[in-house]
Amino acid sequence: MSLSKEFENLLDQKQKILNKVVLNLYSELVRATPVDTGTLKTSWELKKVSSTHWVLSNNMEYAEIIFRGIRPGVKGGSKNLPDGVYPILQKFNTQLELELANIRA
Amino acid sequence: MSIAQAKIDIEQYFIDTWTQTPIAFDGVAFNHSGVNDWISLKYVPIQNDSYAMDGNLNGRIKYNGQFQVFCYAENVPLTYALADDVISFLSSRIVGIGTSVKVGQPRGNAIDADNNFYEMLVTFEVDFYA
Helix, strand or coil, X not given: CCHHHHHXXXXXXXXXXXXXXXXXXXXXXXXXXXXXXXHHHHCEEEEEXXXXXXXXXXXXXXXXXXHCCCCCCCCCCCCCCCCCCHHHHHHHHHHXXXXXXXXXX | CHHHHHHHHHHHHHHHHCCCCCEECCCCCCCCCCCCCEEEEEEEEEEEEEEXXXXXXXXXXXXXXXXXXXXXXXXXXXXXXXXXXXXXXXXXXXXCCCEEEXXXXXXXXXXXXXXXXXXXXXXXXXXXXX
């Protein structure tokens, strides 16, 4: 296999891994989002900017209050998402790093 | 024991070394009346991985988790400053008997939390090997 073909193959593998992890993350965040009226859950938006650039957002004004989790003695949070979304982001970030590292192995 | 060890190590590090503000611990009653600022600590276990060298799954286990520090202060600039102090305090440290803490990540901006206090969350990825 030529060097350029090998490079293309590498990029292709990276892109497939990124696509898979992003879509799984998106599904997990939607699944984990607590429901009262359902507006917060349906406000997630996933946009592909380029082959390696995705934007995942939720523009509800109270999203940050819910997604940061429950803190005793302070308002906000949801009992259906007590730890917030940040452990989910860390889990998928670790998964992405591991899968990308495996390409090089 | 190992899932708990990272939490114990980091909380002990705060107890021994952090003097800047009062600390609220998970599951321990805390009253913030009369204080100007405080931090609130929480540990969330995330994932355990086997690190066996020979592939027989008898090697070490990496316990991965997230340490969350909620920073509270009376206005937005003070909240940002407190979050900065927490990041400097804990980032890239090895605490206790071998809990390694990565660089702290600020999450969102300072939000109005309660009773005129603002809140900013800083998260730290944590690894403990056993």
